[in-house]
Every structure is written in C-alpha cells, then in structure tokens.
Amino acid sequence: MKHLILSAGLALSASAALAETELRVHYAIPTIWAETQDKLTAAFMAAHPEVTLTLDGPAEGYEDGAQRLLREHVAGTAPDVAYVGLNLWRVLEDRGVLQPLDPFLPADPQAAGYTPALLSLGRFEDTQWGLGTSASTLVMYVNPALVEQAGGSMEDFPTSFDGVIELAAKIDALSDTTEGVWIARHDWRFQSLLGSHGGRPMTEDESDITFDDAAGLAAAGLYQRFATEAGMSSMSENDARQAFPAGTLGIMFESSSLLTRFTEGAGDSFDVTVKPLPVAAEENVYFPTGGNAIVMLTEDPAKQQAAWDYIAFVTGPEGQKIIVENTGYAPANKLVLDDSAYLGSYYAENANARTAHAQVADHAGPWYAFPGAEGVAVTDLIAAALVEVTEGAEVEPTITDLAETLRLQLGMK
Amino acid sequence: MIRAALTDLLLVGPAALAVVLFIFLPVGVVFGLAFTDYQVGAAQAEWVGGANFAQLFGSRLGRNALLNTLTYAAIVIPGSVGLGLLVALGLHGMATRLPRLSALLRAVYFLPVAATLVAMAVSWQMLLHPSLGLANTWLQALNLPGQQWLSDRGLVLYTLAGIGIWQSTGYNMVLFLAGLAAIPSTLYDAAAVDGADRGWTRFWSVTWPMLGPTTLFVMIVTAASAFRVFETVATMTAGGPAFASDTIVYALYREGFVYFKAGYAAAITVVFFLALLALTALQMLLVERRVHYR
Amino acid sequence: MTAALALDGVTKRFGDTTAITDVSLALGQGEFVALLGASGCGKSTTLRILAGLDRPSEGQVLMQGRCVTRDSAAARNIALMFQSYALYPHLSVYQNIAMPLRLRHLSVAGRLPGAARFSGAVRRTREDIDAQVRRVAAMLRLEPLLARKPGQLSGGQQQRVALARALVRKPAAFLLDEPLSNLDTQLRADTRDELRALHRDTGHAFLIVTHDQSDALSMADRVAVMIAGRIEQIATPQQLFHTPATRAVAEFIGHHRMNILPQGPAAALHPAGKGLDLGVRPEDLRLQADGPLQAVVRSRAFHGEETILSLQDDRGTALRMVLRGGSALPLPGDSVRLTAPPEALHGFDACGLRQQVLS
Known part of the structure; x- marks a missing residue:
C-alpha cells in the first residue's frame, strides 16, 4: 500500500518530458531474458539510429512485472513498450493500460508472418492488443535410457495417451526410485490436455465455462489415470524439475521453454528427447501457448510510431532469430519457420527444438485468461481441483463443481 | 517560552512528520482499502463495507488459510520453545564441563537463525526431494516408506512446521541461555538445601519459575513469527498443493500481488495487524501482571 | 557428647588453589558457634561443605558421629540461611516457608494442585505442613505478610522469611551465612537479640558465619577464627579476647588492632x-x-x-x-x-x- 502513496507523489512530478525518440522497455525474468534483451536492443538501435532504447530494470517474474506496470500506469511512469506473460496481458488490457495495435498492423498481416493462429495470442474481441514474441507449448520430455530399460522404443514412441500411460507404468515398475510420468497440476497444463481433446475452457465470448464437457472430463481424467495406472506421484513442480534431469523420471509433460535447462541438467547422463504432445481429438485441436507478448503502453502518437517500429522488429524475422537462438523459445513469426535462411542451421543442430517449434506452428492457440477481477484467482482453484482428481477424487463431480464455482466467481451467472 | 517550544517542535517535527507520512498514513489507507473492492491498477473502487472480512472468515479459502496458520502456530510455538529450552538447558549444563563443545554447539544451533531463509529453502527442497532427497534415502534405509514431504496435502503443513521449528529453535535457545545465566546460583543452593537437589524437582522449583519472564517473552516472539510465516511457504510450496499450506500472510501476498485484489488483501492485512496488536497487548498485560514477581 | 555436625581434617581445593586447609570443627548439640573470618578466608567454603553443597577434597563431614561426606544437602537435613536470603521470588511468603516441607514430605503427585482432594494422606500431610508454617510464622511475626511476594518486603522482613524457611523443618543443625550483613545498625542489634532468643527457644545447634567480630563475640558460645583457610583458634569469646592463641588471632580480635x-x-x-x-x-x-x-x-x-x-x-x-x-x-x-x-x-x-x- 505504501507504493500507492509513493506513486501518487511521483505522479505529480512525472510527465512526458522524455525525448521524442527515446523508448523505455520493460521485461521480466532476467534469468532467461537478460542477454537476449541486450542483443535485441543493440540490433534494433543499429537498424534504427533515430531511436534510443532504455531497458527498465527487469521484474523477477511475470506477476511482479504485471504488478509493476499497473502501478506505474497509475503513477503515470509506465514504460512505452513491455514484454508481458501471454496469460497476463488481459489483466493489463482490462485496466486500460494497453494501446491497440490494429492501426499499425500491415494490411496483410499474413505476408508479414503473423498467421491468424499467432495473432490470436494477443487478440481479444477483434482488437489486437499484443503480439507474441516467443512461444512455448506443452511437450513430452523423455528419458530414452529409462524407456529402453522398460522395453520401450524411442523410434516407435507412443503417440497416444494410452500408449504413454502403458509405457510410463513399465518405467515406474523398474525400481523404487524411478517414476514413469509426471505433469503439473496447473491451469496451463490442463488447458493443453483439454486442447488436445478438442476442448476449450470457455466459450468464444467468455460468457460461460465449457471445460465440464466430455473433452474436459477426459483431460482431467488423464491426471487420474496417470496416478492410478502409471503410478504418478504427487511430487511438486520443483521436485519434478530436479527429478527429470537427475534421470529418475521417464516422461515429463512440461513447457518447451525448459529444453535448454533440462538438456544442460542431464548433461552426459542421458539424451533428453522431446516428443510432441499426443493429439487425442480429430479436430479443433490447439495447444495454449505460453511465453511473452509484446504490448504498447505509450499514448504519445510520436512515440507510438517508434514503439511500433520496435515491436515490428522483435516480432519480425530478425528479432525472432535472436530470440529463438538465445532462449530456445519457439518463434512467433511464420516467416522464420518457412525460410530456412533464418533458423535452418539452428534446427539442424537442435532436433528437439524443431520438434517443439513445429508443434507451435501446427497447433498454437491462446492461453485462455479468465476474465474479470477473479481471473487469476480461479486458476489456483483449477490447480486445486486437479490435485484432488490426481489423489483419487471422482473426476466428473469434481470438474462439474469446479466449473460451477468458476461460473459463480467470474460472475457468469 | 515560545522559543523553547519552537525548538522542541523543530526537534520533534521532522521525525513525527515522517512517522505520520510513512506509517500512520499508509496504515490508514490500508484500513480504508479494506472496505473497498479496489484492484491494483484500477481507476476506481467501490465501497463494499465488510464484504472482504466476510469473505476472509466465511469463504472456504479464507478459513483454510486461517486454520492452517493456527495449526502451524500450534505446532511451532510449543515445539520451538520446548526444544529451545531443552537445548539451552543442555548447553548451559555442558558449559561448565565442556565449554568449547558447548560454544561450538551453540553456534551450530544458531546457524539457521543467521542463515538466509530463501537459500536454506533450496537446501530443504533438496533434502526433502521424494526420490533424490536424503530424508527419504534415510527412511528407506530404515525400511520405512518415503514421504512426499512437500507435496502430500496431509503432510506438507507439518513439514513446514518442522522447518519452522528448526529455524527458530536457535533463537529461542539464545534467549533461554541468557535467562538461565541470570538465575542466581544461590537459589539452586537454597533449593538443594530444601530438598530439591537434582533433576525435575530442581527444574520445577527453581529453573522453570525463574525462567517465567523469559519463557513468556520467547513464546510471544515465537508466536509473532509463527503467525507471520511466509518465506518457507512462498519458496517451497507456494501455498500448495491445493492450498494445503496456504497461510494467512501467503494468502495476503497471493490475493494482493498475484490476483491483484488489493481491497481483499488490505482486509487480510487489517485482520492480521489487529491480531498481532492483540498479541502484543496480551504480552504487556501478562508481563506487568504475573511474571515480574512484584 | 557427639557433635551435631563436625568437620574432620577437611581440605578443599579448586583446581590449583586451596580454599581451606585441614579444617576441623565441631558443633555440639544445642551449641551456638560463630565462624569468624575476613572475607575470602574460606569460611563460605567451609559452610558449603557443612551444608553439603560442596564436597571436600580431603577429610570427613560427620553428623552425630556418622560420616555424611557423600550425602547430598537434602539428605543431611541441615538448614541454611543465605546471605542474600535466596527467597523464591515467584512464591508467596507462605509458599517460601512451606517449600522445604513440601519437597520433603510430599511426592511429585502430592505437590500438584488439588491433589489433597483425591488422597487422605496428602491432605493430612498438607494440614501438618500448614500448621508448622503458621507456627514458625507466628514465632517470627510473619503472619500479616504470608500472602506477599518477597519483592514486596523490606530487607529485615525478607531476612525473617529466610529464617522461617530455614527453621520450619526442625533441622539437625542451623547454618547462617552472614545473617546480619544486609541490615542497618539498629536492626542489626535487634536481630542479634532475636537470634539469641531463637537459639534458646528452638534448642537447635547454630553455626553463624560472619566477618563481623562483634556479631560473633556477642552471640556465640564459641567462636572459630579462620585466617587464610585455616582455623587459628576455637574458644569462647572471653578466651579469644583475653588469651588469643596466636599473634594473628590477637591482631584480628578486638575493636582496635x-x-x-x-x-x-x-x-x-x-x-x-x-x-x-x-x-x-x-x-x-x-x-x-x-x-x-x-x-x-x-x-x-x-x-x-x-x-x-x-x-x-x-x-x-x-x-x-x-x-x-x-x-x-x-x-x-x-x-x-x-x-x-x-x-x-x-x-x-x-x-x-x-x-x-x-x-
């Protein structure tokens, strides 16, 4: 609360006294982004000498970052451009922090590499509020050593959830310390399984919850099947992220953004291999995409143009190349994928990255953010319900209850 | 007269102004916010009366956080006060016979207090890892089943309480050692002559009552820190799994800084503030009344 | 006559320092003896060994002719009044006086509040304790103060409470460590008379430790003069004054050197x-x-x-x-x-x- 007071004081002195071509950029998670941001800044300023970029001190995480942007907006000291979590830009949009990008988008976005799937990451109700800069989807990380010990084969790796469960059960049975499969009980992972079954968490107009349909029950049911049929333990995300590189976990469903970390963590002990998430439904399949969106905050028309130049640069092929090569995130521009001049050699050396990124191009979809004041809060309720299901609560009543609770809490009824 | 008054004002003024500006005013703002539905970043807020408080005490999540905090405190207070006392008694007795070892052990017990908790949390996570951690390795060596220390809903709060005890025992030990050193040795002589010359009788007739003020102080300090538990929760479990380790201060953080619900978070702050105020008042009352032996 | 309490050739060493050397001292039944010496001469050590709070390095402690060298203070039934009084600050005057009896005659269970309700034996013991506490309190005029805490008492009152606590259990011998040193001149004179009277009334063997020769000479039947860890002379006050056995005693005794x-x-x-x-x-x-x-x-x-x-x-x-x-x-x-x-x-x-x- 003290911050509010201070911000109110700062608001008095703050004004648009900045030079016309100076842009302030906000980003979060320096452990992943710091070097990449420096390279992006250097590359952009080389291409646009009339614009000076300053990076704000980064926020530790996406939530902190969003908090800070909200505060700075109240105080009138917000940066001009910001990288925000793909699931959090709606919070900012909801509070009027963001500027629409539609006036700046080229007439034919597709030609610039912005496919409809990629545009959907930053779009709400026909307004483009942000553009994806880096994408990740849920993939399977596999420990080939354990798979082979359990009598499975990497060449003939299962592509259905049933097959994965069967294999995981065999890995789990290898010894006391090995575990077959693990997935976090978490909103985004659930949305991914849901999308794989062709389901959606909400209707298009966000007026109702829809994950209590057959697809949702099947997705939540997977949690329970992992536990009962493949012996999935209830270890925490931290525990699992240690266990997989340590070689005691056979198959881990995780964000593709962890590839570098797992590969380095496993070292020489085994070859971390990425397999695409099984697709369970015939149609309507999509994978909610995590990662960053870039958004525009400045209201100054002169700065807006410079800001757009920057946004276009980092979401364009050159910026995307820098981001992909430095973070391992999947690109959010079709051009870099289509034209092997950009990333061809990178993918030749990084087969796992190719697998993960191909999945993004095929199935990228929005990470649904629930609307309104309780939007973030309900994601924890989803996670809690998944814990219960994993620990044996009946799937159907639990998910139905959850959907009802969400409808009430989100004011959908 | 007037000059003297002006001088006084000049001396007191700045500090008083700072206190008002940086403490009273923000606290006032928090109290105000607690009755609104203000959201971080929102342009305006609605007056909602006691709705936030009703939600804290009425909702499943709110009550869960309160209950978890009380359970945690109910384990940590007696645990770390009792253990701190035992360790202090042991080290105090040892200090005359084995002074070096006693001093070494004292430093060892005090380490958790001096260490950065967040760094320690990482170590704990490694120790308690279900398949790679030492804790389960030892259990398995004893042919006992391994535990999901931090991800079993029924266990996680007790694990955190255990860590809480580990963390505060050293501090309590130091306070008790000071208390023990202050007990006049003639009282022990008197008790020995009266018939309480060893063991429990001696403890109950001299040590325990003479430690009364120290014990009360230690209890209040431990209670205050137990009710404030946050770092271990935030770094090790994030309140999970499924809110099983959600505590009042973590809920405050979660609502305000993750969910952006500033009004509700302010209401939690107010309740928490009043509870700590009551605790402090209780301490002062008890100290005045009972344990000063006057 | 066997002595109520005696030291026989007692030496006490702390590390390399010798506190007392070859001390022999007998306290007869009903006798009033003063142990007189300058501060640091070893008289407190002697007292602690007599009481059982310290063990001698050499020599014996005897009670009624029986060797009690290895017995604890509690086992000896010796009362000791401390210079600082050492009252339990958390207990009332009544509870302070009752403490030795409670510890001696009631089990741990019997000391619990309400135990008297469940056991007739405990109730009778408690009534007995109550009677003795009140008897001693009456003797030392402490009745109006029984409910107070030591912190609420004057120095003289505290001293009477300490006396009461020491006297309440009919000790085999009664040791007093500098009983008068914390009192002002007037109170001191009164207390001397009072101690004499107490000794006469109770008939216990008294040993008083003091650095003040007028206390020793005026109260005691016999005075043991201790100098540098040794007993120089044990004699009546008159003998001590008129025929000091050594030059050191002669220089020590007397108002003027x-x-x-x-x-x-x-x-x-x-x-x-x-x-x-x-x-x-x-x-x-x-x-x-x-x-x-x-x-x-x-x-x-x-x-x-x-x-x-x-x-x-x-x-x-x-x-x-x-x-x-x-x-x-x-x-x-x-x-x-x-x-x-x-x-x-x-x-x-x-x-x-x-x-x-x-x-």
Missing part, C-alpha cells in the same frame, strides 16, 4: 620482651609520666566516648592507644611516656604462638 612491640625493644615494657614479641591492646596502654615507653603523638582522633591517639615510639614502632574521658589530652607533636600493666601483655614467640608472660 592490638599493638605489637617487636622482640628486643619490647623489653622496655617487660623483661619477657627480650625473647618474645609483646602485644598490648590500645585500651590497655596508659599515659604515665615515668612510663618505660617513650613515644611521640602523630595524630589524634576524637570519637565521642573515646579518643584514639596514633603514636610512634623512639624505635619507630607505630602504636595506638585509646583514651577515655576528655581531660588533659596530649596534642600531636607532644612527647609522652607510656606504660601497660603486666597482666595486659600478650607474648608471642617467633612462630606467632602464644607464650606465657609472667607478671
């Missing part, structure tokens, strides 16, 4: 002075025009009933004399002649032992 004339020059006063040091108390020196001792007055101090003169004799020995009455006092710088009656002379040989001076 005894004058010692070294062997040789002392012959001026008495022929025995040829072979012995001669001691003479300042009170026993007289001004006499043809006295054998020549001295010069250095200074003069008026103390009301008496006047103290500091002198130096012609051989350079510092002397002191006490004069009663105020007439015809010499002034500083005056030359005077002194004498002393032969019966007032104390002879000590080269080892400091007393030798007869024939008059």
Whole structure:
C-alpha cells in the first residue's frame, strides 16, 4: 500500500518530458531474458539510429512485472513498450493500460508472418492488443535410457495417451526410485490436455465455462489415470524439475521453454528427447501457448510510431532469430519457420527444438485468461481441483463443481 | 517560552512528520482499502463495507488459510520453545564441563537463525526431494516408506512446521541461555538445601519459575513469527498443493500481488495487524501482571 | 557428647588453589558457634561443605558421629540461611516457608494442585505442613505478610522469611551465612537479640558465619577464627579476647588492632620482651609520666566516648592507644611516656604462638 502513496507523489512530478525518440522497455525474468534483451536492443538501435532504447530494470517474474506496470500506469511512469506473460496481458488490457495495435498492423498481416493462429495470442474481441514474441507449448520430455530399460522404443514412441500411460507404468515398475510420468497440476497444463481433446475452457465470448464437457472430463481424467495406472506421484513442480534431469523420471509433460535447462541438467547422463504432445481429438485441436507478448503502453502518437517500429522488429524475422537462438523459445513469426535462411542451421543442430517449434506452428492457440477481477484467482482453484482428481477424487463431480464455482466467481451467472 | 517550544517542535517535527507520512498514513489507507473492492491498477473502487472480512472468515479459502496458520502456530510455538529450552538447558549444563563443545554447539544451533531463509529453502527442497532427497534415502534405509514431504496435502503443513521449528529453535535457545545465566546460583543452593537437589524437582522449583519472564517473552516472539510465516511457504510450496499450506500472510501476498485484489488483501492485512496488536497487548498485560514477581 | 555436625581434617581445593586447609570443627548439640573470618578466608567454603553443597577434597563431614561426606544437602537435613536470603521470588511468603516441607514430605503427585482432594494422606500431610508454617510464622511475626511476594518486603522482613524457611523443618543443625550483613545498625542489634532468643527457644545447634567480630563475640558460645583457610583458634569469646592463641588471632580480635612491640625493644615494657614479641591492646596502654615507653603523638582522633591517639615510639614502632574521658589530652607533636600493666601483655614467640608472660 505504501507504493500507492509513493506513486501518487511521483505522479505529480512525472510527465512526458522524455525525448521524442527515446523508448523505455520493460521485461521480466532476467534469468532467461537478460542477454537476449541486450542483443535485441543493440540490433534494433543499429537498424534504427533515430531511436534510443532504455531497458527498465527487469521484474523477477511475470506477476511482479504485471504488478509493476499497473502501478506505474497509475503513477503515470509506465514504460512505452513491455514484454508481458501471454496469460497476463488481459489483466493489463482490462485496466486500460494497453494501446491497440490494429492501426499499425500491415494490411496483410499474413505476408508479414503473423498467421491468424499467432495473432490470436494477443487478440481479444477483434482488437489486437499484443503480439507474441516467443512461444512455448506443452511437450513430452523423455528419458530414452529409462524407456529402453522398460522395453520401450524411442523410434516407435507412443503417440497416444494410452500408449504413454502403458509405457510410463513399465518405467515406474523398474525400481523404487524411478517414476514413469509426471505433469503439473496447473491451469496451463490442463488447458493443453483439454486442447488436445478438442476442448476449450470457455466459450468464444467468455460468457460461460465449457471445460465440464466430455473433452474436459477426459483431460482431467488423464491426471487420474496417470496416478492410478502409471503410478504418478504427487511430487511438486520443483521436485519434478530436479527429478527429470537427475534421470529418475521417464516422461515429463512440461513447457518447451525448459529444453535448454533440462538438456544442460542431464548433461552426459542421458539424451533428453522431446516428443510432441499426443493429439487425442480429430479436430479443433490447439495447444495454449505460453511465453511473452509484446504490448504498447505509450499514448504519445510520436512515440507510438517508434514503439511500433520496435515491436515490428522483435516480432519480425530478425528479432525472432535472436530470440529463438538465445532462449530456445519457439518463434512467433511464420516467416522464420518457412525460410530456412533464418533458423535452418539452428534446427539442424537442435532436433528437439524443431520438434517443439513445429508443434507451435501446427497447433498454437491462446492461453485462455479468465476474465474479470477473479481471473487469476480461479486458476489456483483449477490447480486445486486437479490435485484432488490426481489423489483419487471422482473426476466428473469434481470438474462439474469446479466449473460451477468458476461460473459463480467470474460472475457468469 | 515560545522559543523553547519552537525548538522542541523543530526537534520533534521532522521525525513525527515522517512517522505520520510513512506509517500512520499508509496504515490508514490500508484500513480504508479494506472496505473497498479496489484492484491494483484500477481507476476506481467501490465501497463494499465488510464484504472482504466476510469473505476472509466465511469463504472456504479464507478459513483454510486461517486454520492452517493456527495449526502451524500450534505446532511451532510449543515445539520451538520446548526444544529451545531443552537445548539451552543442555548447553548451559555442558558449559561448565565442556565449554568449547558447548560454544561450538551453540553456534551450530544458531546457524539457521543467521542463515538466509530463501537459500536454506533450496537446501530443504533438496533434502526433502521424494526420490533424490536424503530424508527419504534415510527412511528407506530404515525400511520405512518415503514421504512426499512437500507435496502430500496431509503432510506438507507439518513439514513446514518442522522447518519452522528448526529455524527458530536457535533463537529461542539464545534467549533461554541468557535467562538461565541470570538465575542466581544461590537459589539452586537454597533449593538443594530444601530438598530439591537434582533433576525435575530442581527444574520445577527453581529453573522453570525463574525462567517465567523469559519463557513468556520467547513464546510471544515465537508466536509473532509463527503467525507471520511466509518465506518457507512462498519458496517451497507456494501455498500448495491445493492450498494445503496456504497461510494467512501467503494468502495476503497471493490475493494482493498475484490476483491483484488489493481491497481483499488490505482486509487480510487489517485482520492480521489487529491480531498481532492483540498479541502484543496480551504480552504487556501478562508481563506487568504475573511474571515480574512484584 | 557427639557433635551435631563436625568437620574432620577437611581440605578443599579448586583446581590449583586451596580454599581451606585441614579444617576441623565441631558443633555440639544445642551449641551456638560463630565462624569468624575476613572475607575470602574460606569460611563460605567451609559452610558449603557443612551444608553439603560442596564436597571436600580431603577429610570427613560427620553428623552425630556418622560420616555424611557423600550425602547430598537434602539428605543431611541441615538448614541454611543465605546471605542474600535466596527467597523464591515467584512464591508467596507462605509458599517460601512451606517449600522445604513440601519437597520433603510430599511426592511429585502430592505437590500438584488439588491433589489433597483425591488422597487422605496428602491432605493430612498438607494440614501438618500448614500448621508448622503458621507456627514458625507466628514465632517470627510473619503472619500479616504470608500472602506477599518477597519483592514486596523490606530487607529485615525478607531476612525473617529466610529464617522461617530455614527453621520450619526442625533441622539437625542451623547454618547462617552472614545473617546480619544486609541490615542497618539498629536492626542489626535487634536481630542479634532475636537470634539469641531463637537459639534458646528452638534448642537447635547454630553455626553463624560472619566477618563481623562483634556479631560473633556477642552471640556465640564459641567462636572459630579462620585466617587464610585455616582455623587459628576455637574458644569462647572471653578466651579469644583475653588469651588469643596466636599473634594473628590477637591482631584480628578486638575493636582496635592490638599493638605489637617487636622482640628486643619490647623489653622496655617487660623483661619477657627480650625473647618474645609483646602485644598490648590500645585500651590497655596508659599515659604515665615515668612510663618505660617513650613515644611521640602523630595524630589524634576524637570519637565521642573515646579518643584514639596514633603514636610512634623512639624505635619507630607505630602504636595506638585509646583514651577515655576528655581531660588533659596530649596534642600531636607532644612527647609522652607510656606504660601497660603486666597482666595486659600478650607474648608471642617467633612462630606467632602464644607464650606465657609472667607478671
């Protein structure tokens, strides 16, 4: 609360006294982004000498970052451009922090590499509020050593959830310390399984919850099947992220953004291999995409143009190349994928990255953010319900209850 | 007269102004916010009366956080006060016979207090890892089943309480050692002559009552820190799994800084503030009344 | 008669330092003995060994002729009143007095609140304790104070509580550590009388440890003088004053320090002075025009009933004399002649032992 007071004081002195071509950029998670941001800044300023970029001190995480942007907006000291979590830009949009990008988008976005799937990451109700800069989807990380010990084969790796469960059960049975499969009980992972079954968490107009349909029950049911049929333990995300590189976990469903970390963590002990998430439904399949969106905050028309130049640069092929090569995130521009001049050699050396990124191009979809004041809060309720299901609560009543609770809490009824 | 008054004002003024500006005013703002539905970043807020408080005490999540905090405190207070006392008694007795070892052990017990908790949390996570951690390795060596220390809903709060005890025992030990050193040795002589010359009788007739003020102080300090538990929760479990380790201060953080619900978070702050105020008042009352032996 | 409490050849060492050496001391039934010594002479150590709070390095502690050297303080049933009183600050006066009885006669369970409701034996014991506490409280006029905490009492009241706590359980012997040192002059005199009376009324063996010789001489039947960890002499106050066994005792006892004339020059006063040091108390020196001792007055101090003169004799020995009455006092710088009656002379040989001076 003290911050509010201070911000109110700062608001008095703050004004648009900045030079016309100076842009302030906000980003979060320096452990992943710091070097990449420096390279992006250097590359952009080389291409646009009339614009000076300053990076704000980064926020530790996406939530902190969003908090800070909200505060700075109240105080009138917000940066001009910001990288925000793909699931959090709606919070900012909801509070009027963001500027629409539609006036700046080229007439034919597709030609610039912005496919409809990629545009959907930053779009709400026909307004483009942000553009994806880096994408990740849920993939399977596999420990080939354990798979082979359990009598499975990497060449003939299962592509259905049933097959994965069967294999995981065999890995789990290898010894006391090995575990077959693990997935976090978490909103985004659930949305991914849901999308794989062709389901959606909400209707298009966000007026109702829809994950209590057959697809949702099947997705939540997977949690329970992992536990009962493949012996999935209830270890925490931290525990699992240690266990997989340590070689005691056979198959881990995780964000593709962890590839570098797992590969380095496993070292020489085994070859971390990425397999695409099984697709369970015939149609309507999509994978909610995590990662960053870039958004525009400045209201100054002169700065807006410079800001757009920057946004276009980092979401364009050159910026995307820098981001992909430095973070391992999947690109959010079709051009870099289509034209092997950009990333061809990178993918030749990084087969796992190719697998993960191909999945993004095929199935990228929005990470649904629930609307309104309780939007973030309900994601924890989803996670809690998944814990219960994993620990044996009946799937159907639990998910139905959850959907009802969400409808009430989100004011959908 | 007037000059003297002006001088006084000049001396007191700045500090008083700072206190008002940086403490009273923000606290006032928090109290105000607690009755609104203000959201971080929102342009305006609605007056909602006691709705936030009703939600804290009425909702499943709110009550869960309160209950978890009380359970945690109910384990940590007696645990770390009792253990701190035992360790202090042991080290105090040892200090005359084995002074070096006693001093070494004292430093060892005090380490958790001096260490950065967040760094320690990482170590704990490694120790308690279900398949790679030492804790389960030892259990398995004893042919006992391994535990999901931090991800079993029924266990996680007790694990955190255990860590809480580990963390505060050293501090309590130091306070008790000071208390023990202050007990006049003639009282022990008197008790020995009266018939309480060893063991429990001696403890109950001299040590325990003479430690009364120290014990009360230690209890209040431990209670205050137990009710404030946050770092271990935030770094090790994030309140999970499924809110099983959600505590009042973590809920405050979660609502305000993750969910952006500033009004509700302010209401939690107010309740928490009043509870700590009551605790402090209780301490002062008890100290005045009972344990000063006057 | 077997002594109520006795030390036999007790030595106590702490590391390299020896606190007391070869101390033997007997406290007879119903006797009042004072252990007198300067601070740091080892009397507290002696007391702690008697009480059972410390173990001797050598020698025996005996009670009624039985060896109790290895017995704990609690097992000896010796009462000890501490110099600091050592009252339990958290307990009321009543509870303080009752403590030794509760610890001795009630089990852990019996001490719990409400235990009397469940056991007839506990109830009877408690009634018995209550009667004794009230008896002792009445004896020491503590009844109005029973509900108070020690912190609410004056020094004198605290001391009476400490006495009561020590007396309540009919001890085999009663040890008092500097019982009067914390009291002002008036209270001190009253308390002396009171202690004497208590000793007479209770008939217990009393051992009082003090650094104040007037306390020791005025109260005790016998006084043990302790100097540098050894007992120099045990005797009645009169014997101690009139026939000190050693030169150290002679110099220690007496309101004014005894004058010692070294062997040789002392012959001026008495022929025995040829072979012995001669001691003479300042009170026993007289001004006499043809006295054998020549001295010069250095200074003069008026103390009301008496006047103290500091002198130096012609051989350079510092002397002191006490004069009663105020007439015809010499002034500083005056030359005077002194004498002393032969019966007032104390002879000590080269080892400091007393030798007869024939008059």
